[in-house]
Amino acid sequence: MYIIVIGGGRLGYYLLKALINEGHEVLVVEKDPRICKTITDEMGSVCFRGDGCEAATLGEVGTGRADMLVAVTGDDEDNLVSCQVAKHKYNVPRTIARIRNPQNAVLFKKLGIDVTVSSTDIILEAIEREVPTHTITQLMSLEEKGLVIVDVKISAKSATVGKTVRDLTLPPESKLALIIPGEGSAYVPASNTVLHAGDQIIAVTTLETKEALRAALRGVES
Amino acid sequence: MKIIIMGCGRVGARLASLLDEDGHDVTVLDNDTYSFRRLPSSFGGTALFGNGIDEEALKRAGIEGADLFVALTQGDNRNVMSCQIAKHIFHVPRVVCRIYDPLREEMYASLGLETLSPTKIFAQLLRMQIENPEARSK
Numbered sequence: 302m303y304i305i306v307i308g309g310g311r312l313g314y315y316l317l318k319a320l321i322n323e324g325h326e327v328l329v330v331e332k333d334p335r336i337c338k339t340i341t342d343e344m345g346s347v348c349f350r351g352d353g354c355e356a357a358t359l360g361e362v363g364t365g366r367a368d369m370l371v372a373v374t375g376d377d378e379d380n381l382v383s384c385q386v387a388k389h390k391y392n393v394p395r396t397i398a399r400i401r402n403p404q405n406a407v408l409f410k411k412l413g414i415d416v417t418v419s420s421t422d423i424i425l426e427a428i429e430r431e432v433p434t435h436t437i438t439q440l441m442s443l444e445e446k447g448l449v450i451v452d453v454k455i456s457a458k459s460a461t462v463g464k465t466v467r468d469l470t471l472p473p474e475s476k477l478a479l480i481i482p483g484e485g486s487a488y489v490p491a492s493n494t495v496l497h498a499g500d501q502i503i504a505v506t507t508l509e510t511k512e513a514l515r516a517a518l519r520g521v522e523s
Numbered sequence: 524m525k526i527i528i529m530g531c532g533r534v535g536a537r538l539a540s541l542l543d544e545d546g547h548d549v550t551v552l553d554n555d556t557y558s559f560r561r562l563p564s565s566f567g568g569t570a571l572f573g574n575g576i577d578e579e580a581l582k583r584a585g586i587e588g589a590d591l592f593v594a595l596t597q598g599d600n601r602n603v604m605s606c607q608i609a610k611h612i613f614h615v616p617r618v619v620c621r622i623y624d625p626l627r628e629e630m631y632a633s634l635g636l637e638t639l640s641p642t643k644i645f646a647q648l649l650r651m652q653i654e655n656p657e658a659r660s661k
Contacts, residue, residue, distance in 0.1 A: 354600055356626040378576055378600040381607075382627070390630055404578055408604075411611050 302326065305367045305393075307353035307383045308374035309336045312399065312420075316373060317347060328362055354382040356390050364391040373399040381405075384414045416444060437515040440503070449508055450478075453518045457498040460520025467492040471517050472510035479503040525589045527552060527615075529575035529605050530596035534621075536561035538593065543568045550584045575605040578612065586613045593619045599627055606636055 302325045306313050309331030320327045321344065330353035331337050340348040351358035353372065364370065370387040372380035377400050384396035397416040398409055409417045430438045441450040455462060461469060466477060481487045483499025490502070496518075506514045524547045528539050531553035539551045540563050549568030552575050553559065559570040573580030575594065586592065592609040594602035599622045606620040620638045622628040628640035 354627070355624060356630060376600070378598065378604040381604050382600040385603075385634075386627070386630060389634060402577070408608055408612060412607055 302368040303363070303366060304328075305330065305353075305359075305362060305364060305370045305387070307370065307372040307380070309333070309340055309348060310373070310375060312373045314340065316371065317344070321347065330358060330362060354379055354386065356386050359383075359386055359391060364393060367391070367393050369393065369395040369397070371397045371399075375401065377401055377405050381409060381412065381414065384409075385412065388413055436519060437511065439511070442508070447507055448474075448505055449511060450503065450505055451511060451514070453502045453504060453515055455496050455498060455500040455502065455519065459496075459498070459518075461496050461518060462498050464496055464520075465492065466490050466494045466496070469517050472506065472513040474510050475504055475506040475514045475517075477502055477504045524548065524591055525585065526550070526591045526593070527581075527584050527586055527589045527609075529553075529592070529594045529602075531558040531561060531570065532595060532597065533561065535593075535595040538595070539568060540566050552580065552584050576601055576608065578608060581605070581608065581613065586615060589613075589615050591615070591617045591619070593621075595621050599624050603627070603631055603636070610636070 304320055304325050304327050306316055306327060306329040309329045313329055317327055317329050328347055328349055329340060330349050330351055332352055334350055337348045337350045349362050353359065364387055370384060370393045372383040374380055380398040380400065384398045387393040388396050395415050397418065398414050400406060400409065400417050400419050401421055403419045403422050406417045406419060426439055429435045436454050438452045439449050440452050477490045479487050480490045480494065481501040481503065482497060502518060504514060526542055526547050526549050528535050528549065528551045531551045535551060539549050543549045543566055551562065551568065551570050552573050554574045556572050562570060571584050573583060575581065575596065586609060592606065592615045594605045596602055602620050602622060606618045609615040610618045618637060620631065620636050622631060622638050622640055623642050625640045625643045628638045632638045
């Protein structure tokens with residue numbers, strides 16, 4: 302695959318390395334000549350100096366035959382424009398934009414960007430996972446299907462301890478996939494499975510019903 | 524008309540005061556309050572601190588009831604992004620976008636934005652004046 306990366310900052314640099322290691326043909330477009338030199342010195346001629354938002358630059362680097370363009374500069378507006386130019390002028394089949402403001406996900410989707418990755422959301426989730434009182438963690442989102450995979454922790458305080466799965470009123474779009482007990486190995490829940498304190502429940506749900514699922518699984522906190 | 528202008532540079536400030544004189548309800552948005560010094564003391568509209576690519580700031584500026592949105596910051600991409608927010612998220616009836624880069628301007632025009640490239644316009648004006656100096660004196 303021919304992949305173009307816009308922005309040679311820390312994220313672009315490591316992405317470039319990873320993609321080269323996977324055997325792809327990769328080119329990074331970077332404005333700053335010093336950053337370009339560092340990359341070229343280390344990895345050979347894989348850095349093009351130029352503005353990745355300019356149609357002319359993207360033309361020069363052969364965007365027309367690219368399979369994918371990934372824009373990872375630190376500015377949401379630059380990433381948006383790079384992806385839009387790639388999409389509309391050069392018909393790149395897949396465009397991925399990094400966003401810093403999670404709110405922009407909706408706009409970017411509307412404007413035809415295939416995938417957005419919110420660095421802010423990812424860092425927040427990673428930190429939240431480490432907060433012991435945090436009861437629901439989003440593990441993954443399946444953007445195209447509008448679904449998320451979450452991990453809900455059942456504590457001794459949860460009103461649902463001792464209840465069976467059948468007794469819970471789960472939101473209609475939610476499915477419990479796996480229970481990881483405090484001790485012992487993981488198992489697939491059935492309708493007569495009893496919830497225990499210390500259980501971790503892996504479930505699939507929609508973004509909108511995430512909170513409802515958490516409430517259903519933990520009950521009213523006592 | 525309720526008008527929001529994003530970017531209080533020389534052009535933004537001048538346009539704001541002209542439209543204000545014409546009796547429109549004008550709000551100017553800039554992410555540097557120092558820029559508001561360019562507004563004349565007679566300016567009767569609103570000068571608001573905020574980032575035009577942030578939906579919350581646009582809401583504070585009253586974009587939900589706006590008739591016209593004009594983007595005049597120094598950054599083409601910021602202008603493009605804020606105009607697309609105004610058009611596709613807030614459905615402002617008329618959105619005007621300044622884009623210096625002629626290539627980018629043409630692309631966004633073809634995507635349905637109302638765009639102006641000062642680079643193109645000014646180059647044409649200069650050519651006219653250089654090649655046809657009498658036209659100006661007439």
